[in-house]
Amino acid sequence: MTTQLIPTGKARRTGVPERRGEPLVRRLVLRAPVYVLLVFAGILALVPFLWMVIASTHRTSDLFVTPLPLLPGGEFWQNLGRLQESIGFGQVMLNSVLVAVIYTAFSVVVSVMCGYGLATYRFRGRGVLLGAILVTMMIPMQVLLVPLFQMMASLGWIDSYQALIVPFLANAFGIFLMRQGFLDFPVTLIEAARIDGASELRTFYRIVIPVARPQIAALIIYTFISQWNSFIWPLLMLNTEANYTIPVALNTMIGLSRVDYSGLMLGSLLATLPLFILFLVFQKQFVAGLLGGAVKG
Template structure:
């Protein structure tokens, strides 16, 4: 009894599988890694110096050579910062203003972007052009007319004067419009056939599908409101209503500057921004890449 062995034909290996990277490619990858590491170190040096300076006295910062290790004046600087400007109070002021402004501005931008993307009406192209044109107007040009408007309304030295004038963001409207353009019209028609109203459709069907763009908009809007300096400086006259940037500006006097207090206040002021970015970093990256690839 003979046994027949059937040999299967040899599977040709793909050249892409067996191909190895050349030494030149490996060297280029190693050089790119070194450049990225060097860039990360250069970017972190100011933050490390800020952390070290917040634990030192102002006189110690001007020693030669300067200190590169943390000191023991952190609690003293924090107590002096609280006594001088009421840092806890101004942090709460900035947090409240930034949160309210972020929620309202994101909602306004989302609704405007949805209207420009999904509704057909006369003058839509002209309105979109006006929104684009407003991005070219410098902020400094608007200061005087906005101040006169707030003064005529009696809103000077009030939080609504800081929050309300900048709710409609042209950048936010265009960002959300781009996200809504990719939303299929068939889902809107299905929701309307099922009896869902426009408001319910917007909040329950459309808005959850553009979370990447909304997350990116939240980060941009919160950072803009948190770091705003010129407009709160013009509007707020009472020290108990100051925001963090305005309050830290009072530490720079004509003859003496509290550098250690400025460093500590600036370091603490970056913590909410870092926490917000860590919470929304995935949506932030996805929102920036939204619409970059067409199926």
């Protein structure tokens, strides 16, 4: 009795024994230019950040010599002390964290609830309302500065944190992002919860929110970064140095005749750390949230 070997995979179709390792090598050769390009782009993206780290450890006079310093210096603590003395960096960092956290918390709640309502509820004028929300994204911020300033002045909110938080709680991009994410939400889960007697709020917090965590994480990162980096509006609203946020405080270090570049570099470096930590914490959810509505099963 003879034993017949049954080929598998590619060998079954072609009749040629499969060589292990050859497809992997071929893929690596074909993708090598892409990998090289990505590495080169990554290095270019890191160069400004690396220069900021190096410049923050040198004196300002050392940054204008030839050749430029390529290694960290020994002036980090001196620059940090001068930064704290000139703008009270610890206080402005605390101010920025306070404003960004409060704004992010309330804005995300508003965006999630509005996006959920626009995606799941059927009512007259829903399309018109969505269109009006999207139109607001096309209005430049510079057009809104004067009327918003007059509104804040009439409310007595000048030089207050509520002026930085309240006017922008309804974020059009956040509402649109959550609405797109909720379009793929299985409506059968909501209907089953309603049949079981769950209220709308209970259904929203116990069923909808856990499923939408990736989109919410992406919205948290976007909202926090936008508020953290906001400059023009806080510059108009805040008059007291003790209330300054980081962008406004760093702007005061730019004088007419002298600029403390080392202090600016160090302040900018320390200001990016919360954003870096936030992205590391929500990295997987952020990527999943941005790609959640791109692929439909």
